[in-house]
Amino acid sequence: MKPAWLIVAYLAAVALPLIVSWLVGGPPRPFREELASGLGILAFTMILMEFVLSGRFKSISNGVGMDVTMRFHQMMARTALAFALLHPFLYRGAPSGGQRPWDPTRQLTITTDFSDLSTGIAAFLILPTLVLLAIGRTQLDVKYETWRLMHGIGALLVAALLLHHTIYAGRYGSLPVMTWLWGAMTGMAIGSLLYVYLLVPLRDKARGWRVTSVNRLTPKQWELTVTPDGHSGLEFKAGQFVWLNVGHSAFSLKENPFSISSAPSAGPEVSFIIKELGDFTRTVGQIEPGSVAYLDGPYGSLSIEGRDEPGVALIAGGVGIAPLISILRQMRLTDDPRKVKIIYGNRLEDQIACRDELDAEDVTYVLTEPPQGWQGARGFIDAALMDRVFSPTEFKEWIFVMCGPAIMMNIVEDHLIARGTPSSHILSERFDYD
Template sequence: MKPLCLIAVYLVAVTFPLILSMSFGWPPRQFHQELASGLGILAFSMILMEFVLSGRFRAVSNGVGLDRTMRLHQLAARAALVFALLHPLLYQGTPSGGPRPWDPGRQLTLTTDFSALSTGIVAYLLLAGLVVMAIGRTQLGYRYETWRLLHGVVALLIAILLLHHTVSAGRYGSHPVMTWVWLVMTGVAVGSLLVVYLWVPLRKRARPWHVASVNRLTPKQWEMTLAPDGHSGFCYRAGQFAWVTVGHSPFSMSENPFSICSAPASGSKISFMIKELGDFTRTVGQIERGTLAYLDGPYGNLCVDHRTEPGVALIAGGVGLAPLLSILRQMRLTGDSRKVKLVYGNRLADQIAYGEELGEEDVTYVLSEPPEHWKGEVGFIDAALLDRVFSDKEFGEWVFVMCGPTAMMGVVGDHLISKGTPSHRILSERFSYD
C-alpha cells in the first residue's frame, strides 16, 4: 500500500460517518451545535481507526513504512483528543432535555439521560489519560509490557464507551443506519485487537524457535541468534525487523521489536543486535541456549534489494547499525555490484560492534568521545561530515538508508534534502517517537 493510498483510505474511513450523517437532510441546528456533532463524529471514527494504525499489520506498515504509519497513528490520536475535548464545550447554550412531543427524534435538543452522557464523560477522561500516557511513557517509567497492556485495555474500553454514548446520546448516532455503521466500525477495531492478541500468538505457537547462541559484542551490546524448531524459518528482506518473545508464552505481553542483523542469504537462522536499555534487554546475556522463542514478522520496509540506484549509503548511530548490517551482509553474500559506503557513529570506541567484519574500506567510523590516537572522524554525524564522505553526484543519485537516534536522523535527513537528494531516496526507521 503506497503512502498516498494509505492517506486516501484513511480519510475516506474517518469521514464516511460524517458524510453519511449529513446526507440525512435533517433540519439544521445552530452552527456551533452542528460543529460539536461533527467533531464528535470525527473523534470517534479517528479513535476506531487508531486500532488499525497500530503498526502490527504488515499490509499497512510494510507498504508505507513504520515511520509513516506510527507517526500518523500518533498525530491522529492527538487530533482526536482535541476534537473530543471541543465536542461538549461547543454545546453550551443548546436546549436540552428528554424526548419532547415536538422533537421525538431529539434533532433539536440534547438528552439529559445520565446513562447516555456518563459513558461519554468517562471516555472523555480516559482518552486524555491515554494520550498523556503514550506521550510520556518513558518519563513515567512504566515497563513496556505493562504500558502496552494498559494501552490496549484502555483503548478498547474507550471504544466501547463511545459506542454506547454515540448511539444513545448522539443526534445522528441514534439513526438506525448510523448505529449499524458504528457497530461495524467498532467491530473492526475490536477485531484488530483479536488478531494481534489471539490469532498472531496462535500462529506463532505453531512455528516455535529456540535460542541458538548469545554473544557479547560490546560491553552493553549482544547478538542473539535464533534457530527454527521443526520448520524452515520465515522469509524476510534485509533491513526488516521482528517482534521477539523469548522464554515466555506466545500470548505473553513480553515481546520486543528488534532489527534483524543477519542476511536472508545466510540461512534459516536469524540474528538480532540488542543493546541493554530496558527490562528485557538488560537480561539478554543471561539467556541460555535452547530457550524457547517466538517471532512475529517480518515488518518494515528499510530495504534496498529491489532498488535501481547505483550506490547505497548506510548511516548508522549506535544499535541502529543492526538493519544496515543486514543490508550490507546481504549485498556482500549476493555479490551486489552497487557501490556502498557506511557511516557508523558511536560515543566511545568500545561501543563499535562488528569492527573486524566491517573492516576499513568504505566505512567511516565516528566517535564523539574518542580515545587518544584515534584516527577516525571525531564529533557527530552531521552535515560537514556527510559532505566529506559523499560527493554531490552521490547525494543526487544514491539511496540513503539511516537508522539511529532521532536527533541524528533529523540532522541527516535535513541535510540530504538541502543537497538535493529526493525524498524517495531517503529511507529511515525509528522505534521512538516524540
C-alpha cells in the first residue's frame, strides 16, 4: 500500500468518530466543553489505531518501512497521551452528586456516577506509565519479552477501560450509533492482537524450520542458518528481516527481529548474523543444530529490488552489515552489473564480519580503536570520510543503503542531503528510536 494512501486511511479512521459525534450529537455546548470531548474522542481513536500500527502488518510496515511505521506509532502514542491528559481539565467543575434532571442532554455535566468516571481515571493513570515504560525500556533491566507482554496487556487494559468510560461517561459515546462505532473499532484493535499472537503463530506452526548450523564469525558475532522443515521456504527481498523464534513454541513471546544475511537466490536456507547483546543473543552459540525455529516475515523495505540507479553504496555500522551483505550477495548471484562501494564501521578490527567476502569488493573499513599499523580509515563514518569515498556525481545519482547505530545514520543522512542526494535515493533501517 502506498504511503499517501496509508496516511489518508489513518486520518479517515481517526476522524470518523469525531465526525459522527458532530453529526448526531445534538446542540453544541460551550467551546471549552466541546474541545474537551473532542480531545477525548481523538485520544481514544488514536489509541485504538496504535494496535494496527504495531509493525506486524506487512501491508503497512513493508509499504513505508518498519522504522517509519514504528516512529509514527511512537509519535501518535505521545500525541494521544497529551490529548488524554488535557481532556478532563477542560470541563468546568467536577461532576458529583446524584441525578440532575435539569440537564437531561448532559450539556452541563458528563455524568454523576463515579463508577463510570473511575474507568477513565484508571486509564488516565495507566496510559502515561505505558508510554514512559516504552520510552525508557532500553534503560530498564527488564527482558524484552517481559516488556512486550506488559506493553500488550497494558494497551489492551487501557482500551477496555476507555471503551467503558466513553460509552457510559461520555455525552456522545452513549448515543446508539456511537456505541456501535466504538465497539467495532475496539473489536478491530483486539482483533489485531489476536492476529499477531494467535493467527500468525498458528500459521507459522505449520511452517517450521530447523537450525542447520551456528558458526562463529567474530568473537561476539554468529551466523545462524535455518532450513525449511517440510515446506518450500520463505519468499523475501534482500535487505528484509524476520521475527526469529528458536527453540520455543510457535506461540512463545521469545522472538526477536533479525535481518536476513543470506540472499534470496542462494536457496531455501536462511541465514542471520547475530551479535551478542541481549538475553537471547548471548546464548546463540549454545543452540544445537536440529533445534526447531519459527520465522515471521519478511518485513522491512530496505531493498534495492526494482531500482535502476547506476551504482549502489552500502554503509554499515557494526551488526548493521547483516542486511547489506544480503543485498551484496544477491547482486553477485544475479550478475547485477552496477558498481558497488561499501563503508563498514566497527570499534575493533576483530569485529569485522565476512571480511574474506568483503575484501573482494571496493570496501572502506573504519575503526574507532584501530590496532597498531592499521592501514584503513580511523574514527567514525562522517562527512569527511564520505567525501573521500564518493564523487559528487555518485552522491547525486547512486542509491545509498545504510543500517547501523542511530547516530551514524543521522550523520550520513544529513550529509547526503547536504551533498544533493535525493531523499528517494536514501534507504535506511532503524531499530532504536529514542
